[in-house]
Amino acid sequence: MDLRALSEFGLISRVRDKVKCRSGGVIAGIGDDCAVLVKSNETLELFTADLLIEDVHFRRHWSDPFRLGKKALSINLSDIAAMGGRANFYLVLLACPSSTPVGFVDEFYAGMEAVAAAHGLSLVGGDTSAANCLMIGVAVLGEVNREEIVYRSGAKPGDKIYATGTLGDAAAGLKVLEKAMAGATFPVSFAQIERKVREEFPPAALALVEKQLSPVPRVEEGRKLAEARIVSAMIDLSDGLLADLGHLCQESKVGACVSLEKVPFSKELQALGPDFVRPEEALAGGEDYELLFTVPPGQEEKLFTLGLRNFFHRIGEITAEVGQVRLLDAQGKEVSLPSSGYDHFAGEKV
């Protein structure tokens, strides 16, 4: 059997079943957005890592290095946010072709450092290698108060499902970039990307491109939700709403029902017309890096007292149908989906 047949998540389950925990202090290993380790009586350590690989996660001919650096760190902060934590340290693993301009790498680090400065993190090491393509790995160490941590596994039937921000923007931004930057050559600046996008798309498309190239991790929102202790489960949206809701349901041993008409789509996405990215496609497309969370009935009013800067919407409800994620249209009829998210071994991403 090869990895295509096993699937990305089949592989992760296989690893999870085989490994043994050899050290004390592991509260949660494989299965959530971060590993959770004992730090002190009051605090837990959060440990997470993410990869960005050329021609899997990004194309170099539409990657502005500053934004690529921002994204590489932000997607890790998004996993810390999903557990209600804050980040402290990061490591960078960088592999590049030797023809890569030094200025590209400088800008890439400047992007990471801009995000690190905004969130109070320090770069403390990493590793470097030559390679045939750009490969970026970032690992982040963070922390969370023991009483505030939120896992993927706490959702119960009847809990309401909420998402921050709007969904599908990053998937739409990717489509815009692929079209607008088809003939571009590496390296590019954001000014070139901006000019090419403006030539072919309405001005609203730039906001979608920005969301694809430079997602904003919802760390402040994650912290406020965790501090309020009203959230039963949380995950960040990296693989697409339906896939990530599936992961949350799997860990919580529940099911979910989502109303398509309640899912928030941005005015920028809608400005590109109903067929540019269809709603079902937007929900299968990943990389929005919004937070998906569940709130028990009776706790919902408290959400509105938190002063969350980023708005949020109720999009569905947790059910007792274990492992079943259903999407309903405005008439309550089930919408069938071609695929519910991205599997790294099933095909190419970009």
Ligand code: ADP
């Ligand atoms: P996320 O989308 O939140 O980054 P992933 O879907 O990448 O999470 O991973 C799901 C879980 O599997 C996480 O707990 C992660 O640490 C773990 N994981 C992913 N890949 C591997 C691997 N190759 N070996 C061990 N654990 C892994």
Ligand code: MG
């Ligand atoms: Mg995650």
